[in-house]
Amino acid sequence: MGLYYQEQFKNGAQIVVWEITETEEQLQEICTLPNEEREELSYITNPQRRLERLAVRAILHTLFQEKVYLGYHENGRPFLQNSIIELSIAHTRRFACVLTHPENNVGIDIELLDRNFTAVEKKAIGDDEKNFLSDKPEVRKLQLALIWCAKEALFKYMSQPDVDYIEQMRIDKIVPRETGEIDAVFYQRDGIEEDFTLEYKVLDDHVMVWLVG
Known part of the structure; x- marks a missing residue:
């Protein structure tokens, strides 16, 4: 399915939701992983977690024309290593979503009802x-x-x-x-x-x- 929902808000924020229906190989074809993230992915043994991580990278590929490098603070908060844009990430087995804003703090979560x-x-x-x-x-x-x-x-x-x-x-x-x-x-x-x-x-x-x- 890929891109499921996208909205740009007047305050400059943007949300992108990706429906995870692809295989790991298909997701890797959609986006190019930086070497550091490719190495991190190799340490993730849970197949579902690997899909979720790749779906987030697919969203970033959709949002940014240039290559961006995703990192995580010690508390788990994600950040872009080569951009001042703020972002927050959430996912379930079905969806991955990313919320961004040019400068303000953001937070997002998604939850299965069932x-x-x-x-x-x-x-x-x-x-x-x-x-x-x-x-x-x-x-x-x-x-x-x-x-x-x-x-x-x-x-x-x-x-x-x-x-x-x-x-x-x-x-x-x-x-x-x-x-x-x-x-x-x-x-x-x-x-x-x-x-x-x-x-x-x-x-x-x-x-x-x-x-x-």
Whole structure:
């Protein structure tokens, strides 16, 4: 399938979503891997992880005319070694997505709806968020996916270590639609509160949430 969804925003941000249907060989034909990334890929033994990494590289090939070099900070945050453009990356077995902005921090996450959210509820859902969850199973599942995605995107945006997803993040009530906004609060350990508005989109059996500074 390849390029599945692409959108350019007025604030300069851009999202590209790639549907991973190709083989590893086909993806390597689409994009030329720098030698360093080719060596890193050789150390990845999980076939699915290799496909996800190559799909991200295919997106970068779509976004940039010149060759760009992808690196990762110690905390896992991705960056372009030869560009000041900010980016964030997320993927599932089906999709890989990249969010970019010329200068502002960004964070993106994507999640499959058809999964068990029991562990997510224990790890990441606070009492205020549990209070607005629907009694309808399908709506509840969508809300849980959006809360989790929003917190993951916010975590990537803040790029801080050891964040407590319950104590340091709060998501305001979500009434799910196909697209929309999510209001969130991040509580710094020094007591400072920061308000954010994230955006989301339902992509078939997935949800995608992103934040641009």
